[in-house]
Amino acid sequence: MAINSAAIRWHGNSLELLDQRLLPTQTVWLTISDSQQAANAIREMVVRGAPAIGIAAAYGLALEAQRLGDNASLPALATAIECLASSRPTAVNLFWALERLQRTAGERTGSELVQALIEDAESIHQEDLAANRRMGEFGAALLSPGATLYTHCNTGALATGGHGTALGIIRSAWEAGTLAGVYAGETRPWLQGSRLTSWELLNDGIPVTLVADSSAGQLMAQGKIDAVIVGADRITANGDTANKIGTYTLAVLAKHHGIPFIVAAPLSTLDSELPDGSHIVIEERDGSEIRQIQGKPVAPAHCPVYNPAFDVTPASLISAIVTERGVIDAPDTSKVLAHLQASH
Known part of the structure; x- marks a missing residue:
C-alpha cells in the first residue's frame, strides 16, 4: 500500500524520507x-519529531525484514532493532513502534513475517494521521475565538504522519475560523521553527510571525499571546513532559503571565513506566550544533558547549495535555492513569 505524507513516502516496499535538514531552501x-539507513536518518535529523521517528523506525524494521527475505525472523532482526533503538534516546514513540512490531512478529518467519511487519508499519502511519486529526479537534475546542498562539519547534505534518500535533491543533483552529495568528519561535540550534514551522504555516496560508526565541517573554508581557501550544517527545506517568529545549522556559513564562500552556501528543508518547520527568534520558548532541549555524562558525571552535536536545517541563506548569482520546486538564498521576485506562 502506498502512503504519502509531508515527510514520509511509503511505496509498499520502499521508503523515501524528506531531508528536513535542507528545508526551506531545498526539497530533497x-x-x-x-x-x-533508517537509523542514520533518525540520528542525523533527516526525519525528526517523535511520531515521524516512530513511523520511520517501523518502516526501517520492515525493510530490514524484507532484505532478509526467507531468512527473516525476530532473532535475525535483533541487531536491526538495537540499531534503530539507539538512534535517538528520548523520543518514546521510537521504542513504542519497535516494541509493537516485535509483538506483531512473534514466531513468524520469512515472507509471512515480512508482510506482517509491512502491514503494521503502514497501520502505524495511518493511525497517526487519524490521531492527529482527532487531537486537532479536541485542542481547537480549548481555544477562545480569535486566539493568537505561540508555538515552539516543529510539530506539524513534517514531524508526524500528517496534519501535526500542536501544529495540528493550530491547523484545526484555523479551519474552524477561531485562530487569529501564530508566533513561531525560531528554535535554536536546529531552527525548526524558522525553517520548518514558518514554511508549513505559510504554505497553508495561516498568518505566522517568526520571532527569536528570546522574544517570547516580551510578547507575553505585551498581551499578544493567548496560549502556548507545544508538542512532546515523552510524557511520564505524572504528566511531566520532555520536549525540544526551550519548552520549559516557555512554560515558566506562560505561568508567570497567566497564559494557558497546552501540550499535544498522541497516546504513544505517554510513558506510564516512568513515574516522573527525572527519569527521562535527555539526549545531548554534538557541540558543533551550537558553535555553527548550517556549517557557518558563530563561536570560537574550542569553546565548550552544553547542548541538550530536550528539557523537562513539570506537570504543574501544564494547563492541559491533548491526545487523540481527549484532554487531560491540569495533569497529575491520577489523571494521566485514568486517561490511559479509559483509552484501552
Missing part, C-alpha cells in the same frame, strides 16, 4: 533501503 527526498 532520500531513499531508505534498510534499518541502518
